Amino acid sequence: MMKNPFPRRGGMLALLACLLFAPFMAMAVDDPSEMLPDPAQEQRAEAIGAQLRCLVCQNESIEDSSADLARDLRHVVREHVAKGESNRQIMAWMVSRYGNFIRLRPPLTIGTLLLWIMPLLALGIGIGVAWWTFRRPRAPTPAPLTDEERRRLSDLTETRRE
Numbered sequence: 001m002m003k004n005p006f007p008r009r010g011g012m013l014a015l016l017a018c019l020l021f022a023p024f025m026a027m028a029v030d031d032p033s034e035m036l037p038d039p040a041q042e043q044r045a046e047a048i049g050a051q052l053r054c055l056v057c058q059n060e061s062i063e064d065s066s067a068d069l070a071r072d073l074r075h076v077v078r079e080h081v082a083k084g085e086s087n088r089q090i091m092a093w094m095v096s097r098y099g100n101f102i103r104l105r106p107p108l109t110i111g112t113l114l115l116w117i118m119p120l121l122a123l124g125i126g127i128g129v130a131w132w133t134f135r136r137p138r139a140p141t142p143a144p145l146t147d148e149e150r151r152r153l154s155d156l157t158e159t160r161r162e
Contacts, residue, residue, distance in 0.1 A: 034078065041082060042078075049062045049063035051091070052073060052077070055101075056070065062074050077094075
């Protein structure tokens with residue numbers, strides 16, 4: 001019989017918690033040498049990195065991602081912070097290099113506004129077309145045949161059969 005490696009119930013719960021929450025507790029800065037020596041600069045670099053999208057993961061910031069490109073971008077941000085550039089200058093440099101896609105929250109422009117409005121516009125157009133199609137008057141149904149028309153029709157069909 002195998003011995004229980006977790007003799008207490010608390011040990012099993014701790015292991016379960018570690019397994020469930022380990023992905024969320026991992027820090028993106030893989031190597032402490034990546035961090036800036038000045039805590040204020042490091043905090044600024046982290047704040048800037050939290051606004052930048054990882055181009056590999058696309059739904060994570062470069063601070064949360066462990067991709068190689070995210071690590072390189074964190075390094076670039078920290079270099080710019082160490083040079084004394086402002087947050088706005090660093091963001092402008094990143095946007096000029098990678099486009100607005102690098103921002104997790106791109107600025108509101110005509111393009112982004114259209115991107116958000118297009119589904120509503122398409123839905124409105126679809127509803128309008130459906131309404132117009134069903135509201136359009138249909139061709140009137142022909143009046144039923146009179147007795148004389150029925151007699152004439154039967155005469156014509158009988159003569160063709162002969």
